[in-house]
Amino acid sequence: MSQFDSLTPRPADALLGLMAAFRADPREEKIDLGVGVYRDDAGQTTIMKAVREAERRLAETSQTKVYESPRGNQDFTAAIDRFIFADDETANRQGFATPGGSGALSLGMNFIKRITPDATVWISDPSWPNHPHIARTASLNVASYAYAQPADPGIDLDKLMESLSAAKPGDAIIIQGPCHNPTGIDLDTAQWKALGAFCAEKGLMPFIDMAYHGFAQSLDEDVLGVRAFLGEVPEALFSYSCSKNFGLYRDRAGCLLLKASSETGAQNAGTHLADIARALWSMPPAHGPAIVSTILGDEALTTMWKTELVEMQDRMGTLRRALAESIHPNSNSYDPSVLTSQNGMFSQLPLAKPVIEELREKEGLYIPGSGRINIAGLSMAQTSRVAELLSPHL
Known part of the structure; x- marks a missing residue:
């Protein structure tokens, strides 16, 4: 048997x-x-033309297939960091290449479990089914907050925040960036800013998940609300996927960013993220991140x-x-x-x-x-x- x-x-x-x-x-x-x-x-x-050309260059110039590190391609993570924060003040931030956006979510969820073992992760209703699945696999409690229904013209922010009344300090909240899955209904910039102030007041750990950057309005406009939110919160986690906007579905190019309120906090958090990543996948994929860093490192x-x-x-x-x-x-x-x-x-x-x-x-x-x-x-x-x-x- x-x-x-x-x-x-x-x-x-x-x-x-x-x-x-x-x-x-x-x-x-x-x-x-x-x-x-x-x-x-x-x-x-x-395959996108820019991706095809980047792969051609990599094939001609690559000299090794050796591991990079648990943090992965740092040119890649720095490029994604600039996408989101648009500044060079990186002392309070950390970046990790991950196996796609799901890998970034998994790394972040396991980190939340480590720093706040009894945390509840609040997820929009409705949401992408893998959000609660990843949270539960990391042994986290899961609860939902009101978001939007199919026929709604937009988001009732008062209702959303009221549904988070039971959230306690240290709990995490997953907030999808532009192009919410499954509704397609997004927060506007003013709502992003107000929600950021709410999360700061409640002591929540925001976990922003951006999987469709550039699919809403434009690369620049799609991050305006997110930046308004990040300006209100002292600390946050951020997952980013290149599956859709670079078409790198099978190459699993993702990134986890962390914003801390101090340089010491960022450095300490980075050691724990590296420790968790070592246990989850040891070393992240290299090919997808190399494609993205090649594209974003060349003006043409x-x-x-x-x-x-x-x-x-x-x-x-x-x-x-x-x-x-x-x-x-x-x-x-x-x-x-x-x-x-x-x-x-x-x-x-x-x-x-x-x-x-x-x-x-x-x-x-x-x-x-x-x-x-x-x-x-x-x-x-x-x-x-x-x-x-x-x-x-x-």
Whole structure:
């Protein structure tokens, strides 16, 4: 008898299961709005031109595959630090390359567990399902705070902060940067600033998660609210993913930044983060961070990448408008114009699970059970058909 026989099998990840079902579906007219990857109008997730050129240069110049360090590529982390903070006052900050954004979240969650063992991590309702999963895997308590519902035009900040009334000093709060997953509904700059003041007053540890930088308005505009928030709090953790905006999904290029209120605090925290990283993955991936640092360290490559990023952002905006204009709700309870006020790859539709299952089984339209749709999974040719299928249920 195996020692593992007594284990209760865990349910399969719902999104991964949806991806497998889509691949197995033989229907030519099937449409995948589930998996969170950017696709062009031909349905392909191609390698960005700037990435291709950076890889060519790396292939020609790289001399070794030796480990870098538990902190990883520091040119990479410094470049991401400049993205967020836009200054050179780095004495009170630390940066660690990580296996994607999930690695940054895992490193940060384990650090929170170490400094405040009884901390509760507050996560928006709704949120990306991996947020609570990572927190619980780090043996942290999890609670939720009110955020936004699919048909909401924006965020009720008073309601959000009221839902955090039970949070205690030392608790952590995950706040998604621009292009909230799954709603696409974002805080405005004034709300970011007010929430920062609230977190400082409550003694909460903010953990900002930015996975779609440049997908909302622009690289510069997307960080204005975040910087306003960071100006209000003495300390914070920050996770950053290059999966979407550099298209480095499988190369797992992520970064954890830490802001401390003192240089000593930053240095002490850095030793603990390095210690935790050593146990989690020993050494982080090198290839993805090297691509990013190569691009951001070369003016021509940076310009090429920014041009491609703007094209991606513009395309998603065009798809949003086309879908919103084509949807004709069956009731007066849903206003499709809210789609155009949202940002990024995702929107969440008020669809009941039986409807979602029916759309998948009868029409080959694949949507997760949460009602989240990947706008970037559409082609312009598909928007009319998708709107036609969705309209009777909205």
